Amino acid sequence: xxxxxxxxxxxxxxxxxxxxxxxxxxxxxxxxxxxxxxxxxxxxxxxxxxxxxxxxxxxxxxxxxxxxxxxxxxxxxxxxxxxxxxxxxxxxxxxxxxxxxxxxxxxxxxxxxxxxxxxxxxxxxxxxxxxxxxxxxxxxxxxxxxxxxxxxxxxxxxxxxxxxxxxxxxxxxxxxxxxxxxxxxxxxxxxxxxxxxxxxx
Amino acid sequence: xxxxxxxxxxxxxxxxxxxxxxxxxxxxxxxxxxxxxxxxxxxxxxxxxxxxxxxxxxxxxxxxxxxxxxxxxxxxxxxxxxxxxxxxxxxxxxxxxxxxxxxxxxxxxxxxxxxxxxxxxxxxxxxxxxxxxxxxxxxxxxxxxxxxxxxxxxxxxxxxxxxxxxxxxxxxxxxxxxxxxxxxxxxxxxxxxxxxxxxxxxxxxxxxxxxxxxxxxxxxxxxxxxxxxxxxxxxxxxxxxxxxxxxxxxxxxxxxxxxxxxxxxxxxxxxxxxxxxxxxxxxxxxxxxxxxxxxxxxxxxxxxxxxxxxxxxxxxxxxxxxxxxxxxxxxxxxxxxxxxxxxxxxxxxxxxxxxxxxxxxxxxxxxxxxxxxxxxxxxxxxxxxxxxxxxxxxxxxxxxxxxxxxxxxxxxxxxxxxxxxxxxxxxxxxxxxxxxxxxxxxxxxxxxxxxxxxxxxxxxxxxxxxxxxxxxxxxxxxxxxxxxxxxxxxxxxxxxxxxxxxxxxxxxxxxxxxxxxxxxxxxxxxxxxxxxxxxxxxxxxxxxxxxxxxxxxxxxxxxxxxxxxxxxxxxxxxxxxxxxxxxxxxxxxxxxxxxxxxxxxxxxxxxxxxxxxxxxxxxxxxxxxxxxxxxxxxxxxxxxxxxxxxxxxxxxxxxxxxxxxxxxxxxxxxxxxxxxxxxxxxxxxxxxxxxxxxxxxxxxxxxxxxxxxxxxxxxxxxxxxxxxxxxxxxxxxxxxxxxxxxxxxxxxxxxxxxxxxxxxxxxxx
Numbered sequence: 001x002x003x004x005x006x007x008x009x010x011x012x013x014x015x016x017x018x019x020x021x022x023x024x025x026x027x028x029x030x031x032x033x034x035x036x037x038x039x040x041x042x043x044x045x046x047x048x049x050x051x052x053x054x055x056x057x058x059x060x061x062x063x064x065x066x067x068x069x070x071x072x073x074x075x076x077x078x079x080x081x082x083x084x085x086x087x088x089x090x091x092x093x094x095x096x097x098x099x100x101x102x103x104x105x106x107x108x109x110x111x112x113x114x115x116x117x118x119x120x121x122x123x124x125x126x127x128x129x130x131x132x133x134x135x136x137x138x139x140x141x142x143x144x145x146x147x148x149x150x151x152x153x154x155x156x157x158x159x160x161x162x163x164x165x166x167x168x169x170x171x172x173x174x175x176x177x178x179x180x181x182x183x184x185x186x187x188x189x190x191x192x193x194x195x196x197x198x199x200x201x
Numbered sequence: 202x203x204x205x206x207x208x209x210x211x212x213x214x215x216x217x218x219x220x221x222x223x224x225x226x227x228x229x230x231x232x233x234x235x236x237x238x239x240x241x242x243x244x245x246x247x248x249x250x251x252x253x254x255x256x257x258x259x260x261x262x263x264x265x266x267x268x269x270x271x272x273x274x275x276x277x278x279x280x281x282x283x284x285x286x287x288x289x290x291x292x293x294x295x296x297x298x299x300x301x302x303x304x305x306x307x308x309x310x311x312x313x314x315x316x317x318x319x320x321x322x323x324x325x326x327x328x329x330x331x332x333x334x335x336x337x338x339x340x341x342x343x344x345x346x347x348x349x350x351x352x353x354x355x356x357x358x359x360x361x362x363x364x365x366x367x368x369x370x371x372x373x374x375x376x377x378x379x380x381x382x383x384x385x386x387x388x389x390x391x392x393x394x395x396x397x398x399x400x401x402x403x404x405x406x407x408x409x410x411x412x413x414x415x416x417x418x419x420x421x422x423x424x425x426x427x428x429x430x431x432x433x434x435x436x437x438x439x440x441x442x443x444x445x446x447x448x449x450x451x452x453x454x455x456x457x458x459x460x461x462x463x464x465x466x467x468x469x470x471x472x473x474x475x476x477x478x479x480x481x482x483x484x485x486x487x488x489x490x491x492x493x494x495x496x497x498x499x500x501x502x503x504x505x506x507x508x509x510x511x512x513x514x515x516x517x518x519x520x521x522x523x524x525x526x527x528x529x530x531x532x533x534x535x536x537x538x539x540x541x542x543x544x545x546x547x548x549x550x551x552x553x554x555x556x557x558x559x560x561x562x563x564x565x566x567x568x569x570x571x572x573x574x575x576x577x578x579x580x581x582x583x584x585x586x587x588x589x590x591x592x593x594x595x596x597x598x599x600x601x602x603x604x605x606x607x608x609x610x611x612x613x614x615x616x617x618x619x620x621x622x623x624x625x626x627x628x629x630x631x632x633x634x635x636x637x638x639x640x641x642x643x644x645x646x647x648x649x650x651x652x653x654x655x656x657x658x659x660x661x662x663x664x665x666x667x668x669x670x671x672x673x674x675x676x677x678x679x680x681x682x683x684x685x686x687x688x689x690x691x692x693x694x695x696x697x698x699x700x701x702x703x704x705x706x707x708x709x710x711x712x713x714x715x716x717x718x719x720x721x722x723x724x725x726x727x728x729x730x731x732x733x734x735x736x737x738x739x740x741x742x743x744x745x746x747x748x749x750x751x752x753x754x755x756x757x758x759x760x761x762x763x764x765x766x767x768x769x770x771x772x773x774x775x776x777x778x779x780x781x782x783x784x785x786x787x788x789x790x791x792x793x794x795x796x797x798x799x800x801x802x803x804x805x806x807x808x809x810x811x812x813x814x815x816x817x818x819x820x821x822x823x824x825x826x827x828x829x830x831x832x833x834x835x836x837x838x839x840x841x842x843x844x845x846x847x848x849x850x851x852x853x854x855x856x857x858x859x860x861x862x863x864x865x866x867x868x869x870x871x872x873x874x875x876x877x878x879x880x881x882x883x884x885x886x887x888x889x890x891x892x893x894x895x896x897x898x899x900x901x902x903x904x905x906x907x908x909x910x911x912x913x914x915x916x917x918x919x920x921x922x923x924x925x926x927x928x929x930x931x932x933x934x935x936x937x938x939x940x941x942x943x944x945x946x947x948x949x950x951x952x953x954x955x956x957x958x959x960x961x962x963x964x965x966x
Contacts, residue, residue, distance in 0.1 A: 014479060020413045021475035027410055027582040028468045034584075035552070042553065074558050077731075081555030113461035113553060179468075186472040193479035 011198055018194040025183045032179055035112060036172050039165070041095070042114050043071075043082040046142055047105040050075035051098045055084050058092035073098075086110070091162060094128075095121075096155040097145055104145040105138060110164060117171040119164050128157040249384035251306040251367070257299050298374050301382070303367040305332050308356050309387050312367075313925075316342065317349045318380035321533075321918070324373035325380050328919070329365040337368075339919030344533050349381060351393060351518040352922045355913035389518075389925050397515035397526075398929025403585060404511050404523060408592025411579035414471045415597070418445040418578075421477035424484055436671040438496070438607055439651045442600055443671075446575055446648075446678050447719070453550070453574035454722065457730075460553040467581045498620055498944055499606035505944075506627045506636070507599040509937035511592065513907060514637040516931060517924040523591035527638040532804055539640040544590045546573035551580045557731050562748040566727040566734030571681040572597070572641035594639035601643045602627060604650035605874060611658035612838045612878075614885055617948040621895050622881030624945055625820075628895075628902040630806035631813040631865060631873050642870050645686045648679035649871050653693055653845065657838040662701040669707045673715035681723060684737055688856060689869035692849025696841065741867060744858040760858055768860075775861035776854045782811035802905055808864040810850075814876045816901040820884030820894040839882050846875040888950045895945070907934065 041055050054070035056063040069084040086093070098104055111118025123135045123143065131151035136144045147154045158164075308329065320327055320342035328337045340354050371380045422444030427434055448470060456463030519526045524544060528536040542560060549556055550573075556565035575597060576590055583589030605626055609619035626632050635642045652675040655668070663669075679686040727734030735753040739745040743756035782805060805812035853868050865873060884891040914921050 010482070014482060017417070017475055017478050020410065020417065021472060023410050024414055024468075024471050024475070024582050027584060028464075028471075030584060031581045032464065040553075077557045079555075080557050081553070083552065083554040113459065115459060116461045182469075186476070190472075190476055190479060193476060197479060197482045 014194045014197040018190050021190040022187060025187055029179065029183060033176065036117070036176065038088055039086050039111055039168055041069075041084045041086055041093070042109040042111070042118065043084070044107040044114075045073050045080040045082065045104070046078070046107070047103070048073045048075055048080075048098070049100055049102040049104075051100050051102075052096075053082065053084075053098070053106075054096040055086070056094040056096075057086055057090040058094070059087060059090050063094055070096075089165070093158040093161050094155055095158065096153065098147065098154055099152075101147045101149060101151045101154075103147070105142050106145075107140065107142050110158075111168050111171070117168070117175050119167060121158055125159050126156040127159045128155075130155050132156055250387055251304040251384060253301050253303050253367075253382070253384050255299070256302050256368075298372050300368065300370040302369075303385060305364050305366050306385065307362060307364050308360055310356055310361060311388060312340070312354045312356060313386040313389050314352050315349050315383035316352045316381065318371075320380070320922075322373055324371070326368070326370045326372075327380065327382065328368050328370075329360065329363075330368050331360075332364045332366055338365075340922065341916075341919045342922045344529070349520050351389065351925045353389060353913075353925050354920050354922050357915060357920065393518055393925070394928045396518050396520075397927035398933075400519075400523060400526075400588065401512055401515040401927075401930050401933060403588040404515075404592035404595075405508075407583050407585045407589035408596060411576075411582045411589060411593045412596045414474065414579050414582055415445045415575070415593070417474040417478055418448060418470065421474040421481065422448070424481045425477060428481075428484065430667070432667055433671070436655075436667065438603070439648075439655075439671050439675055442604075442647050442651075443674050443678055445578070446571060446681075447674070449575035449578040450571060450678075450681065450719070450722075452578040453570050454726075456550040456577055460551060463550070463577070464581050467578050470578070471582070495610070495616065496603065496606070498616070498948060499603045499623065501944060502606075502620065502623060502627060502941060503599040503602040504596075505937045505941050506602060507596045509627075509934055509941070510599070510633055510637045511595050512930045512934035512937060513633065516907075516927060516934060518927060522587045524587055524639075527591070531634050531638070532807070536638055540594075540638050542568055543573040543576060543594070543639070543641065544587065546570065547576045547580055547590065548586055550577055551586075559731070564731045564734060564736065566731045567736040569641075569681045569684055569723065570726075571678065572639075572644060591639060595636060598636045598639060598643040601632075601646035601650070601874075604647035604654075605878065608650040608654040608657075609878065609882070611654035612842065612882060613835055614882060615950075618881075618885040618888070618891060618950040620948045621891050621945055621950050622878060622885060624895050624941070625817045625877045625881045625898050626874060627941065628899045629813065629817070629873070629877060630803060630902060630906050631870070633902070633906055634803075634807055635866075635870065641682045642685070642866065645679040645682040646870060646874055648675040648682075649686060649689060649693075649869070650874065651675055652679070652690075653842065653875075656693070656697055657841045657845075662703065662705070664705055664707055666707040666711060669705070669711035670714065673711040674719065677715045677719035681719065683869070685867070685869040686871070688853055689849050689871040692847075692852050693845045695848040695852070696844040699844070700841070741857055741859065741862070764858075772858065772860035773854055776857055776863040779808070779861050779863045780810045780850065780854065782809040782815075806905070807866070810865055810872055810876065813865060813873050814880065816898040817877050817880040817884075817894055819897060820880035820890060823884045823886045823890040823894075826887045826890055836882075839879065842875060843879060846872060846879070849875075885950065891950055899942075903938075907938075 043053060045053075051073050052070050053073055054068060056068045059067060061067065067087075069086075071082045071084060073082070074080060093110070095108070097106065108121035109118040110121065120141055121143070122141070123137050126135050126143075129135070131148045131154040133146040133148050135156070136146075138144045145154075312329075316327070319325060320340065327340045329340070330337050338357070338360055340352075342350075342352060344350075367382075367385055369380050369382050373379075419441040423437055423440040426440055426444070427437060433440065452463060452466055452470075455466050514523065514527055514530055517530070519529070521529070524541050527540055528538070538560060542563070545560060546556060546565060546568075559565040559567075572594065576593055579593060580586065580589075583593075602623055606619055606623050609622055610616065614622065632643055652672050655672055655675075676686075676690050679690070733750055733752065736748060738753050739751065739756045743753065743760040745751065745756040745760060802812070807813075849869070850872060853863060853872070857863050857867065880894065881891065884894040913923050
């Protein structure tokens, strides 16, 4: 005797699978949505001495310590990925890439997923250089920083943040829409299959 | 079919009734807050017996750490003395000592406080001072509290009705010495009787869909594989667990490459699994009732064990999340961060943050990734990642019981007796602690036991390739969960090679494929992502505890060239003593000093193989009562299993170089599992002995781990506190135990239970 010989068992089993698929789609959607709620400053450090990287965001109150975030850079690693969460809306972004004067190589993105829904910070976007001699574009979009000798607070400001945030919002909506379309197709397919399995003799 | 329906009804009805009762209690709590309004801390109207004031020293109220905790428990007037130093790191200059006292109040039957710190420290004193005679009564806590706990002391008769002043004095200036108390309460607020229950429910709710997704992936993958390769049918059980594990392993690398790609991989895979199950519904119908009957009870026990372990974890009030609760819940000392490591791996890869640097001095490559990888696979379906992680981890840990059940069947033990033997493991403190404190120690058993079952279940050496490939996959996955499995497997195959010394071509081909597909990616990852990734091997096999880049080979050569034979030998003897249960080595003595009093046996269960399996050892006396007609039992596979255990233990004792470090967590949990399986198997020779063994084991478990201490004990030091039981969690725990016991009683073993019958699961026709 088979497992699903009884009709009610078969219907219950198929309905349970359908419910799981729908719940799974709902949960995946809400996780993606919550992940895309706040953008982040994504830093990929290729070469650096041990130091700290710090970012300030201006929400109308100027640069202040309560609206800042910092992370340690461990110089021993050849590659280190760092993520600093930013608020959803802000008008300006200041980045203090180092606390020392040693040269650095890093790649900077603002967004959520670095290759898919983000904006790369290029030397052209860096304005208001302070104690930074130059920023050059290296391989793979790396930024090569050279600091002034004896510097103690090197930093720069990322320009055109409101426009960048608008662009990010468009990418966010695009990503969510793509997910919703795929989820809709899956939900329809699962429902159809469930209904078909009800009809099976 | 009738028996299936009967089983379904019998399992479902009590489960539904328990859930309904739990929900009704929960609803009652939220719907009717009025009766206990005076003790409703959420409304900020806690009525304390008296107020606290500073007598001397630096007293901090709040701070960043404290305000979060206070917010969590709803108490807004707690006064902290020597506020945590290293934990909150704020305004803590100089020596942190001082005293706070309460206004006079009358003692009732009980004294309840929200308290934190180390109340067993001689320089930290919490006491009641009689305002008339000046006598004092000291209140102590059995555990150091790394946070705030709800504490209750039963007041001795001579002190009831006395007017006292509560005095908290901290004369320990170090960071670890601190005390934090709330103003006194006369009873536990009713709302807090369901505090942990909410967290237990969160465990279940956030783990439900991810767990079902894992089952769907396992089931659909198995069905698909069997359709393509019908010859793999007899390895269906291994496939069921190996498929989600292997896919999770692949997901680990995809998430490292790109978190978004990983997200869509998880999502598409789960959707495909669901759709595949619906498409293959016809094939599921072909599953015979025989197969379902064979494994359904073991699956029910695994599921109920997960519920039981989670509810026992949340049996007492705790303000922390589940991960921290598991570190603090069981012993006098706080367990290390190991149960947090898979979580942080999962979460950092999911959010796109790298694994460099990892946690403290550890590197991400030091620990095999499979637990984190499986959880990463279902991470998109967790709304609360911490509670979801805890719930799913307990669930996958309990898969081990299905593996053990398979092993028992392959040993020729009948289904009913196997279930009773399985209860020895389910109700074992070792498996409970390590099942709830979710480091990947119990989980590899599912693969190890299936592999051993496949090896010992065959009289002759099998030569077919799918058989050895399946065994190879099982071995690789167990090592990818925890490296300790490698030593256990060395013992298993050592014993196997003595019996079957001939090396087969199919074995070599299977081993090559497994190494290339499963092991090599991890080795490449270790060597390229964050090398060297050999910390555990160096620490345990070469006695090289430093975190450095020294290659394992060099550390090993250095260790063995600098050790004398006498030192080496005394180290082996110390290792044997620890396995048996003698803790006189320096390493274990350290634990013993912290684990005083009633925690000693719990600690022994955690550390020593001898003590962990002690309650079940009466099973070994069964041959004394064995009836003559039961002599047909074929025990050859049992002996084979015993040889595997002995070989594994011998290797463990010899290879573990640091002296006296052979505590269970440093090795593989296969050893206690096999020892319990053997005790149960021997006990099954006489059904009454099996029942007595299982019952004694259950009562030992309930007494030591399950039943909370209800009455405070007056000791030389002072009045010891009692744990405050969470009513909701207790109800769920009792429900799970009742269901497991019902399942066992309905599958009563008989004296024919251990005859040499063909009990290998019947493959699908």
